[in-house]
Amino acid sequence: MTNVSLSRRNFMQQSALWAAAFAGAGTLGGTAAQAAxxxxxxxxxxxxxxxxxxxxxxxxxxxxxxxxxxxxxxxxxxxxxxxxxxxxxxxxxxxxxxxxxxxxxxxxxxxxxxxxxxxxxxxxxxxxxxxxxxxxxxxxxxxxxxxQRFGPYSFVVNTDKVSRATAEDQGWNLWNDASSAGKYGILESDDWNVFCICCIAGFDPFKQHSDDEVAKFTETAKRVFKGAKLVGDIATMNQALVAGEIDFHLTGGTYSASPARADGHPEIRGITPKSGPLAGGKGGIAWIxxxxxxxxxxxxxxxxxxxxxxxxxxxxxxxxxxxxxxxxxxxxxxxxxxxxxTKEELDAIQWDSLAEEMDRSVEYDIVPDYDKLLDIMTAAKREASGG
Amino acid sequence: MSPGFRASLPVVIFLLAGFAAPLIAVTWFSFMPARTFSFAGAATLENYRTIVESTSYISFLWSLGLAAVTVVLLAFIAYPVAYGLVRVFGKWSMLVTLLFTIPLFVSENIRLYGWVLFLIKNGVLLGTIKSLFGVQAESMLFTLPAIILGMVYVYLPFMLFPMSLGISMVPQDTRDAAVDLGASRWQVFREVELPLSMPGILIGCLLTFVLAVGAIAEAKVLGGQQIIPITHDIEIAFTYAQNWPLGAALAVLLMLVVGALVLLVLRRFDLDVLLGRR
Structure with missing residues (x-):
């Protein structure tokens, strides 16, 4: 049996030291002095x-x-x-x-x-x-x-679960299908999620929205977040897709799917819908x-x-x-x-379909009422966690 | 200027610059107009009104509730381990202490991602069960229990070590005296060890609660954001929403709520009394 000799005074000191050590561990570091x-x-x-x-x-x-x-x-x-x-x-x-x-x-x-x-x-x-x-x-x-870098960025599917053709044809309506609930994730990329939810709701994100559209956005955001199995970063999405936790995820494309594809999972694929509510009837969004x-x-x-x-x-x-x-x-x-x-690198970045996907995409733009839509989406996400 | 004050000046300046100034800055910012980035705006209560009118209470309740559940679970889990470290494990205590301490040298996020690999469908746990028994069980990942598991795991050392110190404060002579006077093992525990180790238990609980209320990674990594704690709301305000004043107001409210709860507990359990100072 251990009988540690400890006074009340050094008990407090030791507690404080432990606390300070733990608290300090996360904040070590600093800024290097500015050089010429x-x-x-x-x-x-x-x-x-x-x-x-x-x-x-x-x-x-x-x-x-x-x-x-x-x-x-x-x-x-x-x-x-x-x-x-x-x-x-x-x-x-x-x-x-x-x-x-x-x-x-x-x-x-x-x-x-x-x-x-x-x-x-x-x-x-x-x-x-x-x-x-x-x-x-x-x-x-x-x-x-x-x-320099660019790429189409709409959503990602596991083609073993949803074929590329089905995903491209169904497009954003994949999230309007009631049977999709619980089968998908949402990438933690809230600015892009605003664009995607506009597309699911059936209108162009890159314009000023009417009250009716805002109401539709609110309803869609609540439904989409309520039906999500998880929200997370790129690593989590790819891991969940590969493990079979989810079949597809919102907001994604070459940028997010390429690590999984390069890691030997060509079934994980960025999808650009064939058509959609974007300018010119286009279905996808691209970034440059x-x-x-x-x-x-x-x-x-x-x-x-x-x-x-x-x-x-x-x-x-x-x-x-x-x-x-x-x-x-x-x-x-x-x-x-x-x-x-190399061929493997081209496969990882979906070179085979890059040109047609870029052709089916509009280029990322500013959303005039982004602040309002983001606040609505954040509340929807929070309320979905309210059970 | 007294020598005592002069001697304390370095610490006073350090605390003012490193502790008080950031708190004052955050508090001041919470009164700036929404979505501005300057301290020079006209002070307003708009951010606080926005919070009251929103559903932010859900996030506050999740944070406080999860922290409370974590503290209660850890109190029951950590006490026997702490008792063992001080009274039972003998020469093995150091080894057990190391086992609890070494993970602290690994980033919290990496440890949590380790749990993801363990719990995920076809991962270490379910994959092994599937290959051994052919059963495909549902994973608990991205659920409330997974978040609680992560919080209990991450905050265990913060409860364990103050508790160990608390238990080691109980003099062996006092325990021996209680036994000599005919107390049963239960009576020794309930009437001697528990009350005398209460400072450690209380400090462990407070430390764990304050840290756990600020938890964010567990709900994100293990919970798949099925739950949005208030810290996540603050993060969104400072990043995607770029509404620093709203984030500051949420942070100030969180500090006030946690501060009030801690003061309430400290009023109920006076540390000075527990420590025998008066």
């Missing part, structure tokens, strides 16, 4: 650009300190700049509409040297030929960012990342250097298959880049 800007580059981006595979060669060749922070939604990144972080970041990598419609008008980013960077677009896939609309300002005179130079008063000279660096065929291939998710890149239009992709 000539040898420093800060990138705010989606995951991939922050991987060592992409950054390390740049770091070593320039002797630079490169800090990249990865976030998984556009509004947070934009608002970091709005909140005053333009003096911190040199590059920002977000989806297509933000540079042209929000960041440039709000002077959060600055134009690129068009003569230097536009030639890169000549070597990209045909859809990106200059002047590429999402890389230009409204007047069409200024180049405001560079394109645009990387822009932040309007930083002490901009690093390495910012434009990095933008040019990622255009090189080998680096573009690395970006496409950086850790996390795998995606097509616009630079695949350059044969020198395309030949670097």
């Amino acid at each position: 800007r000539e040898k420093e580059l800060n990138i705010l981006c989606w995951e991939g650009y922050n991987s060592a595979q992409v950054l390390d060669p740049f770091r070593s060749s320039r002797g630079a300190t490169v800090k990249a922070e990865s976030l998984t939604n556009d509004p947070t990144m934009i608002n970091r700049l709005r909140a005053g972080e333009t003096s911190i970041w040199d590059l920002i990598n977000v989806n297509n509409p933000w540079a042209r419609k929000i960041m440039l008008p709000e002077k959060l980013i600055k134009p690129l040297d068009r003569a230097k960077f536009e030639p890169f677009f000549e070597k990209m896939m045909p859809a990106f030929k200059p002047p590429y609309q999402w890389a230009m300002d409204d007047s069409g005179a200024q180049l405001i960012g560079m394109a 990342e645009i990387t822009s130079v932040v309007n930083n008063p002490t901009l690093s000279p390495l910012a434009e250097d990095f933008l040019a660096y990622v255009q090189a065929p080998d680096v573009a291939h690395t970006v496409a298959f950086a850790e996390g998710t795998y995606n097509p890149v616009a630079q695949m239009g350059n044969p020198d880049c395309f030949k670097l992709f």
